[in-house]
Each structure stands twice: as structure tokens, then as C-alpha cells.
Amino acid sequence: MRFLDEFINYVSSVDAAKLFRMFWFFFIFEFFRFFLVEISTIIFWKFDSIFRKKGIADARLTLMKSQPLVSIIVPGRNEGKHIFKLVNSLKEQTYQNFELIVIDDGSDDDTPIICRNLEHLGMISAFYRNDVRGGKASAANLGLRYARGEFVIHFDADCSYDRDAIENILVPFYYNPKIGAVGGNVQVRNYKDSLCATLQALEYMDTISIGRITTSELGIYRVISGAFGAFRKEALDRLGGWDIGPGLDGDITVKIRKLGYIIHFEPTAVCQTSVPVTFKKLIRQRLRWDKSLIRFRLRKHRDVFYPNDSFKFSNFISFVENVTYNLILNVKWFFYLADMVFNFASQLIFIIPMNICLYTVNNFMKFLVFSPFRDRKNEGITYFLIYLPLMVFYFGYFLRIVRTTAYIQEIFFKASYKDNWNPAKSSRQAKIMKI
Amino acid sequence: MSLKVVPQAIEIRNNKIEFDNLLFFIVDSNSSVKIEPLIGYDAIIIDSKDAEFAKLILKKIRGHYNPEFYLKPVFLINYKESKDPILHSLNDGFIHSYDQLKEIADVAKQIFLKTTQLDYQLVATFEAQMMKKVLNFMFTRDLKTLKPIPDLNSVIGYTYPAISVNFDSSEETQVLEILEWGEREGLVWPDFHERIYLCNQCSGGFLSYREVCPHCNSSNSSAQDLVHHFPCAYIGPLSDFQNNVDNALTCPKCNKALRHIGVDYDKPSIIHHCNNCDKNFQDFFVKAKCISCTQDVEVQYLIPKAINVYKLTKRGRTAASNGFLSTGKEVEDIFGTLTMAVFKTMLHYEIERIKENPEQQKSSIVIVNIENIFELYKKVGKKAEKTILESIVNLIRENVRPTDFIAFENSSTMYLGLINSDALQSEATLENLKTLIEKLIKNNFNDFSANINFKVKLLQPFNKSEFQLQELTKDLFD
Numbered sequence: 001m002r003f004l005d006e007f008i009n010y011v012s013s014v015d016a017a018k019l020f021r022m023f024w025f026f027f028i029f030e031f032f033r034f035f036l037v038e039i040s041t042i043i044f045w046k047f048d049s050i051f052r053k054k055g056i057a058d059a060r061l062t063l064m065k066s067q068p069l070v071s072i073i074v075p076g077r078n079e080g081k082h083i084f085k086l087v088n089s090l091k092e093q094t095y096q097n098f099e100l101i102v103i104d105d106g107s108d109d110d111t112p113i114i115c116r117n118l119e120h121l122g123m124i125s126a127f128y129r130n131d132v133r134g135g136k137a138s139a140a141n142l143g144l145r146y147a148r149g150e151f152v153i154h155f156d157a158d159c160s161y162d163r164d165a166i167e168n169i170l171v172p173f174y175y176n177p178k179i180g181a182v183g184g185n186v187q188v189r190n191y192k193d194s195l196c197a198t199l200q201a202l203e204y205m206d207t208i209s210i211g212r213i214t215t216s217e218l219g220i221y222r223v224i225s226g227a228f229g230a231f232r233k234e235a236l237d238r239l240g241g242w243d244i245g246p247g248l249d250g251d252i253t254v255k256i257r258k259l260g261y262i263i264h265f266e267p268t269a270v271c272q273t274s275v276p277v278t279f280k281k282l283i284r285q286r287l288r289w290d291k292s293l294i295r296f297r298l299r300k301h302r303d304v305f306y307p308n309d310s311f312k313f314s315n316f317i318s319f320v321e322n323v324t325y326n327l328i329l330n331v332k333w334f335f336y337l338a339d340m341v342f343n344f345a346s347q348l349i350f351i352i353p354m355n356i357c358l359y360t361v362n363n364f365m366k367f368l369v370f371s372p373f374r375d376r377k378n379e380g381i382t383y384f385l386i387y388l389p390l391m392v393f394y395f396g397y398f399l400r401i402v403r404t405t406a407y408i409q410e411i412f413f414k415a416s417y418k419d420n421w422n423p424a425k426s427s428r429q430a431k432i433m434k435i
Numbered sequence: 436m437s438l439k440v441v442p443q444a445i446e447i448r449n450n451k452i453e454f455d456n457l458l459f460f461i462v463d464s465n466s467s468v469k470i471e472p473l474i475g476y477d478a479i480i481i482d483s484k485d486a487e488f489a490k491l492i493l494k495k496i497r498g499h500y501n502p503e504f505y506l507k508p509v510f511l512i513n514y515k516e517s518k519d520p521i522l523h524s525l526n527d528g529f530i531h532s533y534d535q536l537k538e539i540a541d542v543a544k545q546i547f548l549k550t551t552q553l554d555y556q557l558v559a560t561f562e563a564q565m566m567k568k569v570l571n572f573m574f575t576r577d578l579k580t581l582k583p584i585p586d587l588n589s590v591i592g593y594t595y596p597a598i599s600v601n602f603d604s605s606e607e608t609q610v611l612e613i614l615e616w617g618e619r620e621g622l623v624w625p626d627f628h629e630r631i632y633l634c635n636q637c638s639g640g641f642l643s644y645r646e647v648c649p650h651c652n653s654s655n656s657s658a659q660d661l662v663h664h665f666p667c668a669y670i671g672p673l674s675d676f677q678n679n680v681d682n683a684l685t686c687p688k689c690n691k692a693l694r695h696i697g698v699d700y701d702k703p704s705i706i707h708h709c710n711n712c713d714k715n716f717q718d719f720f721v722k723a724k725c726i727s728c729t730q731d732v733e734v735q736y737l738i739p740k741a742i743n744v745y746k747l748t749k750r751g752r753t754a755a756s757n758g759f760l761s762t763g764k765e766v767e768d769i770f771g772t773l774t775m776a777v778f779k780t781m782l783h784y785e786i787e788r789i790k791e792n793p794e795q796q797k798s799s800i801v802i803v804n805i806e807n808i809f810e811l812y813k814k815v816g817k818k819a820e821k822t823i824l825e826s827i828v829n830l831i832r833e834n835v836r837p838t839d840f841i842a843f844e845n846s847s848t849m850y851l852g853l854i855n856s857d858a859l860q861s862e863a864t865l866e867n868l869k870t871l872i873e874k875l876i877k878n879n880f881n882d883f884s885a886n887i888n889f890k891v892k893l894l895q896p897f898n899k900s901e902f903q904l905q906e907l908t909k910d911l912f913d
């Protein structure tokens with residue numbers, strides 16, 4: 001109780017200038033980018049959607065009239081157990097003119113048996129298998145090689161899709177012919193499985209749904225999720241498909257942008273995925289994702305920073321934004337931490353709770369303000385409300401530490417080349433080529 | 436001298452030769468195709484200048500059910516080495532001129548000697564009868580093995596001449612069934628020779644195997660290696676990497692030359708392209724097209740059969756001379772009949788009963804034999820045997836009294852015990868039954884006319900049942 005009194009006294013003694021001095025990191029970077037920019041973009045987007053309505057309705061009509069063939073490619077390894085469910089759920093889709101191509105990248109379970117059967121039953125259009133594992137990119141490329149559709153949609157075998165998901169992800173192509181690729185809205189299906197999953201659901205709602213509407217609107221949308229992304233086949237063919245991973249989703253997005261296409265995020269094309277339910281598994285997944293930032297932004301696609309032929313301002317911004325908000329801010333945050341420890345050491349006992357309160361208040365505000373903009377809610381907002389205070393720790397500390405670890409590993413040790421994500425033969429080649 | 440030399444002692448008159456106390460008949464292309472008149476001759480010489488004709492005659496002789504025909508010594512003259520299995524395997528020797536009559540006369544005598552040692556006891560089933568016939572033939576010719584001979588005319592591609600001669604080439608699978616039966620009975624011992632697969636529709640063995648498209652069943656497809664270029668993750672059929680100018684392989688995505696398999700590229704699988712439906716696939720079906728019935732069968736549904744070289748077992752060797760008891764199980768469990776053992780017991784009680792008042796109480800015993808029923812089994816297949824016998828028993832049961840009893844001796848012969856029925860009454864009952872059975876078979880089996888013989892005897896009060904049955908049997912077959 002004494003502490004609470006002192007804390008309140010302390011807080012009331014802090015004026016605006018001092019508040020800014022103490023939480024400069026929050027105000028300059030986070031509040032600006034993840035609140036002000038997002039809220040204003042979202043409001044603009046919502047307002048703008050009134051004018052887009054007719055165009056979208058027309059696009060939908062054109063799509064449904066012209067019925068282009070769509071190739072759904074599902075690359076994977078040991079995913080046989082998910083395929084039957086996927087095939088059945090696809091029967092429910094409002095858009096039906098698709099071919100389903102499943103590619104098995106050297107599974108060592110009963111995937112080939114299951115899929116051959118489904119192929120013979122006509123439930124899969126084609127099943128291709130590489131007995132020798134070649135990595136996810138080559139599996140996707142094999143699907144692409146034999147895809148006959150005008151559009152290619154990339155699925156993950158263990159995801160499920162809203163019944164209008166295919167239709168909705170295709171509409172943007174007819175709304176704006178410059179759109180070369182459309183990302184779907186990935187939501188967390190198993191958000192009730194564990195605390196870890198619930199926190200990820202909150203993260204996906206924030207960074208993926210809202211964040212991607214913003215980046216898409218601003219033209220700096222970076223990663224079309226491999227779980228649900230649609231591409232003009234022509235664009236993929238020009239690129240020769242995917243390059244070796246990890247981070248191939250981000251990579252292909254950048255390359256399509258470099259071809260001059262617009263990358264679009266479609267919040268109404270909803271896909272549900274299962275996220276890791278334990279923190280241990282989550283850490284492994286994020287280490288892999290975060291390493292790809294370094295590898296692809298800073299190594300492979302460093303040319304976007306140079307003013308050459310393929311230079312595009314939005315590409316440049318997209319990269320700068322990404323690198324700033326992920327890599328540099330991560331480093332800056334440690335500066336901030338040091339600043340606090342050295343200059344406000346005596347007051348840390350108050351500053352840390354204040355910091356937590358500040359972020360929590362911000363999180364609540366964001367959650368409530370953005371809720372009306374969400375196209376679809378997983379559950380009444382109330383389910384998530386009680387978990388919101390934990391987001392400070394999840395976002396502010398947990399993910400930040402994981403990210404920093406990944407960056408250090410990748411920058412200093414090029415760790416991702418050693419990942420068993422790719423077979424050794426591919427990784428060796430990639431390292432030689434410095435990509 | 437170009438004339439055929441016929442030594443003085445040999446005189447050919449009307450195609451007949453008498454030599455060494457044997458009467459030979461020469462069948463040539465002017466002879467009748469009917470073989471029945473040949474029964475009176477000791478041995479036959481077929482002029483095989485016309486090989487087709489010679490084969491026809493030889494097949495008729497060896498395929499006949501009567502041992503008088505099928506065991507007859509048959510020789511060939513003017514024989515040119517033939518691939519035909521029957522001509523090749525079922526003759527008893529060949530001569531180039533009639534000078535050699537002495538040689539074949541000795542062979543014929545040898546055969547006669549063996550023939551006298553044969554046992555002609557009746558056997559129970561169709562398979563047993565067929566097998567007995569083959570064993571008789573082998574015994575009289577000193578043959579030890581039944582060898583399969585590749586034969587384009589046989590539907591299964593192989594033939595066992597000594598058995599196959601009893602069947603049309605389209606019925607060759609029945610030959611396998613008989614041999615399998617002989618194997619189960621311990622008469623022959625199989626030595627694996629080859630495995631064949633038969634059409635599940637028609638048992639044909641001429642199958643054309645093809646890889647077919649799983650989408651449209653067409654065999655019009657072409658296969659290519661898939662090539663995976665590691666550095667850029669491009670993957671496609673080999674043709675994507677080829678050019679029209681030289682043999683270099685260049686990646687269509689990154690334009691690099693492929694250098695070394697396993698280092699910068701590999702071939703992870705093979706892909707097929709169907710030229711009929713334009714689809715690509717990896718998992719082709721293997722289907723077998725049956726040349727006989729044109730059915731397209733997935734290979735897992737084909738019927739596998741072993742083609743064996745069959746050796747006579749000890750039991751098999753002695754079966755021809757000593758006869759053999761087949762289990763006869765096939766005829767034991769036909770509804771409405773007794774086993775022979777029970778039949779004899781019943782007969783024994785019946786004899787005891789009529790002993791008490793021989794003047795008033797009269798009962799009869801009857802033997803019924805359908806002489807050519809094996810021909811029918813051959814036509815309709817082994818599986819129908821039981822059904823045929825059951826319907827015959829049903830028919831008899833409907834026309835005799837419930838106290839009367841029936842037993843099968845084998846699948847062509849049965850005994851009836853007609854209680855309180857004298858010889859005259861029984862004779863009438865049997866005449867009626869004979870007509871009914873003939874009609875039944877005629878109606879059900881494509882106008883097949885059954886040769887039914889029966890014999891009726893009044894049951895004697897002071898003779899043993901065993902003896903009375905023997906008498907009855909002797910009466911019928913003599």
C-alpha cells in the first residue's frame with residue numbers, strides 16, 4: 001500500500017516534458033508508428049472503402065463471370081494427415097474453378113499413400129512427389145511448373161479456409177490489374193489451446209490483420225504469408241517461382257514488387273492456422289522467421305537501397321520501414337534500456353510499473369479502437385480483454401529478446417544456412433551465391 | 436530307284452497291314468475322320484504328311500474317354516519335326532518307311548503288356564477320372580513327368596499334352612485344376628517351373644501389360660526425369676533444360692549451366708505426360724489387357740497360377756495298376772443321400788427284415804450310372820458337379836417313397852434301395868426316373884443328352900448285401 005501511494009505521488013509529479021524524456025522510445029517510435037499511423041490509415045481506409053464499394057462489386061462480378069482457372073498448390077512434407085480435411089473443406093468454397101495440386105517434398109510417412117489414393121479418387125487434381133527432399137521452394141516450384149491456372153494460390157496443408165476465401169482473395173486482381181499478388185488474412189484457430197496461443201492470436205489480430213491493412217494501404221506490405229497467398233501466374237513465371245528459403249514468402253513478395261506489381265492485403269480472405277502452443281516451439285519458429293529478415297532484406301535484396309534500374313521508392317520505403325522497425329529499433333531499445341538504467345536508476349522502481357501501465361493502456365485503447373474495423377472476430381472481444389495486460393511482456397520483452405537473438409545469430413554466424421529447413425545440398429549452394 | 440520299297444512280307448491292303456500278329460491300320464488324308472471304326476485294330480499308323488489332319492485324328496484318339504481308344508498305340512509316318520505339342524508328345528513313335536514296322540510292333544507289344552496290368556476300377560469324380568486316364572497313359576508309356584510345354588494355342592500359354600488333349604485349348608485352366616487336385620491327392624509332386632497370371636474374367640493368359648494414365652487409362656504417354664536446380668530451386672522436366680543446338684543443360688530460371696549431378700542439381704523423380712488427356716502424373720497404373728476377352732484388368736486382380744513340372748509320386752506310379760481310392764468327399768455330403776457305408780448297413784437291416792416273410796415282403800436294389808456325365812462336367816466346369824448331382828437327387832426324392840434310400844458310389848454312379856417294391860414296380864419307377872433325369876439335364880445343359888443305364892435286382896433274403904451289390908454292378912457294366 002505504501003508503494004502504491006508513493007507510485008501515485010510519483011506519477012502525478014511527472015509533467016509532459018519529463019514523461020516524454022522517460023518514455024521517448026515509446027512516443028517517438030511505437031506510439032507514432034503503431035498507433036497514430038495505423039489509426040489514421042485505418043480510418044482513411046474505412047472512409048475510402050465507401051468509394052471502392054462499387055469497383056469491388058464490379059470486380060467480383062467480372063471474376064465470377066469469367067471463371068478463370070485457379071491452381072491451388074499445397075507444398076509440404078509429411079502433411080498427408082491434413083490433406084483429406086483440406087480437400088473436403090475445399091468442396092465448400094464459393095469459387096470452384098480450381099485445380100488442387102499437392103506436392104510432397106520427400107515425406108517419410110504415409111503421405112504418398114494417402115495422396116495417391118485421393119488422386120485416384122479424383123479429389124486431388126495432381127499429386128507430385130519428390131522422393132528426394134528438395135526444400136519447400138522446390139516443392140512449390142514443382143507445383144507451379146505444372147499449374148495450368150491463370151492464378152496460383154499457395155496453401156498450407158494444415159490451414160483451413162473460410163468458404164468465400166478463394167473468391168475474396170481473387171477479387172482484388174479484377175479490381176486493380178496492377179495487383180500482382182494478394183495476401184490473405186491469417187488468423188489463429190487454436191487460440192484457446194494455451195496462453196502462448198492466445199497471445200499469438202492477439203498478435204496476429206494486431207500485426208497481421210490491422211498491421212497489414214496499414215502497410216498494404218501505404219504500399220509497403222512486406223510478406224504475403226505462405227499460408228494463404230494468391231499470385232498472377234504470369235508474375236511467378238517471370239520470376240521462375242520461389243527461391244530457396246527460409247523467408248521465401250517475404251522474398252517472393254519483394255521480387256513481385258520489383259517487377260512493378262502492387263502487393264495487396266485482403267482482410268476478407270480469411271484463413272485459419274494453428275500456431276505453436278508452447279513457448280519453446282514458438283521461439284524456434286520465430287528465430288527462423290527473424291533470421292530471414294537479415295538474410296533477405298540486408299543480403300539478398302540490398303539492391304533496393306541502391307538507386308538502380310529496379311529502384312522504386314515504395315520498395316525503398318518498405319525496406320527502410322521494415323529494417324527500422326525490426327532491426328534498428330531492436331538495437332535502439334537496448335539504448336533506451338541503458339538510458340533508463342544510467343540516468344533514472346533511482347526511479348526505475350516507479351518507471352517500470354509506469355512503463356507497463358502505459359503500454360497496457362495503449363494496448364487496450366488500440367484493441368478497442370480497432371475492434372470495429374476487424375472484419376471478423378474470433379470471439380467476443382471479452383475473451384481477449386483479460387489477456388491484454390500480458391501483451392506488454394509478450395511484445396515488449398519476449399519477442400524482442402527472441403528477435404535480438406535471431407539477429408545476432410544471423411549477422412554474426414549466418415545461422416540460417418545451417419537450418420534443417422533446407423536440405424544441405426540447397427543450403428550449400430545458397431551460401432556460395434551469397435543469398 | 437525312287438519307288439517306295441516294301442519288303443515282300445509286308446502287304447498293304449485297304450490301308451491294313453498285318454505284321455507280327457498285329458493288325459495295323461494306316462490313316463491317311465483320304466481316310467474318314469471318324470475314329471470309331473478303328474477299335475478293331477491293334478495299332479494305328481497316321482500318315483502325317485498333312486500335319487493338321489494327323490493332329491486331328493491323334494487328338495480324337497487320345498481325347499477319347501474309352502481306354503480302347505486312348506491307350507491305343509499310335510505311330511506316325513512321314514512325320515516332320517513339329518512344334519505342335521499333341522503331335523509331338525502323344526505319338527508312340529514314328530517311322531520313315533514300312534521297313535521299320537518291326538520296331539513299332541515291339542513298342543506296341545510293350546504297351547499291350549502294360550495295358551493288361553491296368554486297373555479299371557471306377558473312380559469317384561471327374562478329376563479322379565481324368566487323372567486316372569492320364570496315369571493309365573503314363574503307365575503304359577513309362578512316362579515319369581508331366582512337363583508344361585509353351586503353346587501359343589493354349590489360352591494360358593502352356594499345355595500339358597497328356598491332359599490337355601481332353602480339353603479345348605480354351606479350357607486349359609481346367610487342366611491346371613485337375614493337376615492341382617492330383618497334387619492334393621498325392622499322385623503328382625509339383626516342381627515349380629514358372630508363374631503365370633490369368634485374366635480374372637476369362638482365365639486367359641495372353642495379357643498385354645501397359646503403364647496407363649490414371650486419369651483416362653490411355654497408354655499413350657511419355658516419361659521424363661524431373662530436374663531440380665539447387666541454387667535457384669527451379670524444378671521441371673528435363674526438356675525445360677535442353678536446347679535444340681547442343682547437349683548442354685541450362686536452367687531456364689537462372690540461365691546457369693548444370694554442371695554435376697548431386698552437386699548443383701539432381702533428378703528427384705520421374706514425371707509422365709499423357710498424350711491423350713494432357714494430364715501429368717507420376718503414379719501410373721499397370722493394367723493388363725486380356726487378348727482373349729479384351730478386358731483391361733488392374734494387375735492386382737489377376738489370378739496368379741504356378742506352372743509346375745509334375746512328377747509322379749510313388750502313389751501316382753502305383754495308382755494306374757492298383758487303382759486308387761480318392762477321398763470321394765465331393766459326393767458324400769449331398770443332401771438326401773447316405774454314404775456307401777450307411778447304405779450297406781441299411782441294406783443289411785432290410786435283408787433281416789424281409790427274411791421274416793420272404794414271400795410277402797419284397798424290396799429292390801438299383802444301380803444307376805450316367806455314362807457320359809464326365810463329358811458334362813467337362814463342359815460346365817467342376818464347380819457345377821455338386822449342383823448337378825443335388826438336382827438329380829432332388830428329382831429322385833420327389834419320385835420315390837420317403838423310406839427309400841440313395842447313396843453315391845461316385846459322381847457318375849449311385850445306388851438306390853427301394854423298400855416294398857418288387858422288381859416290376861422298381862423297373863417302372865426307374866424307367867420313369869430315367870426319362871425325368873434325361874429331361875432335366877437336357878433342359879439345363881444346352882441339349883446335352885445323358886446316357887443313363889440302370890439295373891434293378893430284387894433283394895435276396897439269404898445273400899450278403901455286399902455280394903448283392905457286386906452282382907448288381909457287374910450286371911450293369913457287363
Ligand SMILES: [Zn+2]
Pocket residue numbers: 664666667668669686687688689690691
Ligand atoms: Zn537455376
Ligand SMILES: [Zn+2]
Pocket residue numbers: 648649650651652653709710711712713714
Ligand atoms: Zn490420360
Ligand SMILES: [Zn+2]
Pocket residue numbers: 634635636637638639725726727728729730
Ligand atoms: Zn480375359
